Structure formats: structure tokens, C-alpha cells
Amino acid sequence: MERSPIETPLCRQLGIQHPIFAFSHSADVVVEVCLSGGLGVLGATRMFPEEIARNLADIRSRIGARPFGVDLVLPQGMPERNNREDIEAALPEEHRAFVDYLYDKYNVPRDGLAGPRSRFVRSDEMARRQADVVLASDVDIFAMGIGSPPEFISAAKAAGKRVLALVGNPKHARKALAQGADILVAQGHDSGAHTGPIGTFSLVPQITQMAANVPVLAAGGVATGQHIVAALAMGAAGVWVGTAWLVTKEAHTPPKMMPHLLAANSDDTVITRAKSGKTNRQLRTAYTDEWAAPGAPEPLKMPYQDILVGDLLGAIDRHEIEPLLGTGLGQGIAWFTEETTVADVMRRFVAEAAESLAQLQMLGNAVPQTEGTS
Numbered sequence: 001m002e003r004s005p006i007e008t009p010l011c012r013q014l015g016i017q018h019p020i021f022a023f024s025h026s027a028d029v030v031v032e033v034c035l036s037g038g039l040g041v042l043g044a045t046r047m048f049p050e051e052i053a054r055n056l057a058d059i060r061s062r063i064g065a066r067p068f069g070v071d072l073v074l075p076q077g078m079p080e081r082n083n084r085e086d087i088e089a090a091l092p093e094e095h096r097a098f099v100d101y102l103y104d105k106y107n108v109p110r111d112g113l114a115g116p117r118s119r120f121v122r123s124d125e126m127a128r129r130q131a132d133v134v135l136a137s138d139v140d141i142f143a144m145g146i147g148s149p150p151e152f153i154s155a156a157k158a159a160g161k162r163v164l165a166l167v168g169n170p171k172h173a174r175k176a177l178a179q180g181a182d183i184l185v186a187q188g189h190d191s192g193a194h195t196g197p198i199g200t201f202s203l204v205p206q207i208t209q210m211a212a213n214v215p216v217l218a219a220g221g222v223a224t225g226q227h228i229v230a231a232l233a234m235g236a237a238g239v240w241v242g243t244a245w246l247v248t249k250e251a252h253t254p255p256k257m258m259p260h261l262l263a264a265n266s267d268d269t270v271i272t273r274a275k276s277g278k279t280n281r282q283l284r285t286a287y288t289d290e291w292a293a294p295g296a297p298e299p300l301k302m303p304y305q306d307i308l309v310g311d312l313l314g315a316i317d318r319h320e321i322e323p324l325l326g327t328g329l330g331q332g333i334a335w336f337t338e339e340t341t342v343a344d345v346m347r348r349f350v351a352e353a354a355e356s357l358a359q360l361q362m363l364g365n366a367v368p369q370t371e372g373t374s
């Protein structure tokens with residue numbers, strides 16, 4: 001394996017070439033990242049346990065012994081049972097009427113199918129069943145987004161998995177460290193999907209300082225090799241990237257959505273609670289605008305919002321209802337203007353990082369020596 005210009009000790013610990021970690025819902029992206037020298041992590045939180053098992057086995061069969069990961073979102077305060085009827089019964093009439101209005105106004109077919117958010121209820125029961133499959137698999141890394149409950153961390157460690165916890169503020173980082181997380185992802189405000197209020201530049205150095213010997217990956221807005229070098233300069237052991245992969249062929253982004261992503265600038269993303277009930281950075285669409293308009297109801301809490309809008313969002317995706325068609329999307333999208341491949345993104349990241357390092361090394365030489373002081 002050729003030595004990476006950005007190799008860090010974490011690369012040697014894990015047996016990867018570049019300290020580039022990729023979050024994606026697409027198994028094809030995960031595979032290609034691993035084959036390109038990074039580490040792919042499959043977002044599996046909306047998959048049934050048997051789908052997770054199938055995907056993990058498929059990825060393993062395509063990458064051999066290379067390490068890879070799986071990510072589950074494990075928020076606190078969810079209902080115990082996966083029972084949609086209980087949640088449906090608690091949905092306010094005003095909110096149901098607003099969803100009906102969206103179906104009618106945009107001619108979204110009522111096809112009677114669930115979407116990823118509503119195929120089951122985010123619940124303690126489902127989280128346990130999903131985690132059981134992860135623990136029984138040979139996946140190397142168990143990543144936990146939005147909360148890393150101690151019982152899941154200890155079970156993962158007992159099963160020989162490395163635990164990676166996503167954190168958006170120092171308080172959560174302290175907790176994850178105390179509970180024994182092996183790797184932290186410091187995910188700043190710029191990032192796609194669920195995100196907190198602290199910007200990447202403010203967050204990452206606070207977390208690297210606090211984490212001492214525990215490796216930290218910088219996330220949120222990493223879109224070039226220069227960002228990777230900046231992350232390493234802030235003490236990170238690598239980067240964790242989500243948005244970049246959405247413009248790759250391996251992501252299987254819906255054809256009607258792709259042009260919107262390629263045209264998007266950083267300010268074409270907005271923070272909304274209208275997808276899941278928690279603050280989530282999304283491509284700005286008619287869907288996010290409708291929920292932000294005067295008179296729209298306040299989105300419900302998770303998992304009520306998931307169930308309220310889950311079928312509608314599923315139908316929007318299946319039928320590609322363009323004005324409403326959206327995705328989690330970070331501010332780094334401004335750097336991606338052409339459809340590409342995972343291997344090309346990886347090559348560009350590494351080449352730009354090498355160039356950036358070379359420029360930094362020249363900095364001292366480029367500054368003219370002045371004599372005396374003024």
C-alpha cells in the first residue's frame with residue numbers, strides 16, 4: 001500500500017491508507033471508499049435488521065478484509081415499542097391537515113406505501129434489534145449518531161467493535177469519552193442532516209483538546225483536500241464526510257434531484273425540523289419553504305414528525321415530485337458542480353491535500369526577511 005501524504009497514526013491502527021471516513025446510505029459508496037483507501041460507513045438507521053445483515057454481508061464480500069463501519073442513530077427518549085398506531089393516535093389534526101394540503105397542492109400520489117421514515121417507528125425495541133444484528137456481524141466499526149447510550153457502547157466493545165460516537169458539542173463529547181468511545185466525530189453546524197449550532201472551526205479544536213489520546217475526526221463542510229489539511233492542523237486524526245458522496249454515481253441519487261445538488265450553493269441549504277423533528281440541514285425545497293411559511297404548524301418532536309410526514313416523503317422520492325424533492329445536504333455542496341465517482345473524489349481529496357501541505361511548507365520561505373523592527 002502506497003503511503004498517503006496525509007497518513008495519521010489512526011490509519012496505521014485501522015489498516016487504511018487515507019484518514020478519510022465516508023458516511024453513506026449506499027453500500028456501493030461504502031465499498032468504493034474502502035477500495036480507494038478510505039473507510040466507508042453504511043448509514044443503516046432506516047433499515048430493518050434483516051436488511052442491515054444483508055448489506056453488511058454484501059459489503060464484506062466485496063471489500064475483503066478491509067475495515068468498514070455501520071451507523072445507527074440511537075436517540076434517547078424514543079417510545080419502547082415499534083407501534084405505529086400509538087404514534088398515529090397522537091398526531092394533531094392541524095398537522096394531518098397540513099400534510100394533506102401538501103399532497104393536494106403538489107399532486108403527490110397517495111400510493112399507500114411507507115417511506116424510509118415511516119416504515120417503522122424509531123423505538124427502543126427497533127434500536128435493540130438493529131444493534132443485535134450489528135454485534136453479530138463482522139463489521140469493524142459501530143458508529144452511533146445522535147446519542148451513544150452506554151449499554152450500546154459496552155455491548156459493542158464486548159463484541160470487539162470499535163465504537164465511534166458523533167458529537168456536536170463538548171458536553172456530548174465528554175459523555176461519550178467517559179463511556180469509552182474509541183473514536184469521536186466532531187460534527188459542526190455546516191454538516192448535512194442532523195446538526196447542532198456550533199460551527200466546525202469552533203467545535204473541532206475544542207473536542208481534539210478534550211479527547212487527548214482518543215482520535216477525533218472532523219466533520220461538517222469537508223469538501224476539499226485543503227479542508228482535510230485544516231482538520232489535521234486542528235488536531236483531528238482524519239475527516240468524516242457525508243455530503244460529497246451524494247454527487248457520485250455510486251450514491252444512486254434520484255436523477256431529478258442531481259441537477260439541484262450540482263447547482264446548489266452553501267446558502268441553498270437550510271436547517272429545518274420538518275423532516276424528523278430534530279434540527280436537520282437540508283437542500284432548500286418547496287417542502288422546507290412550506291413548513292417555514294407563516295401559518296404552517298410547528299413540526300412535531302421525533303418520532304412523531306417521522307410518522308406524520310414519512311409516507312409523504314416516501315411518495316415524493318418514489319415519484320420524484322421535483323419541487324419537494326430534497327435530501328440532507330451540507331454547506332460543502334458548493335464545491336461539487338459535476339456528477340463524479342467515489343474514486344475521483346478520493347483522488348482529488350488526496351491530491352489537493354498533498355498540494356496544500358507543500359504550500360504550507362513553503363510559507364516560511366516565502367515570507368521576506370525584514371531587518372530590524374519598525
Ligand SMILES: Cc1cc2nc3c(=O)[nH]c(=O)nc-3n(C[C@H](O)[C@H](O)[C@H](O)COP(=O)(O)O)c2cc1C
Nearest residue numbers: 023043145191192193219220221241242243328330
Ligand atoms: C444525506 C445525509 C444523511 C445523513 N444521515 C445520517 C445518519 O443517518 N446518521 C448519522 O450519524 N449521520 C448522518 N448524516 C451526517 C453524516 O454522518 C456526517 O456527519 C455529515 O454529512 C458530515 O458533514 P458534511 O455533510 O458536510 O460532509 C447524514 C448526512 C447526509 C448528507
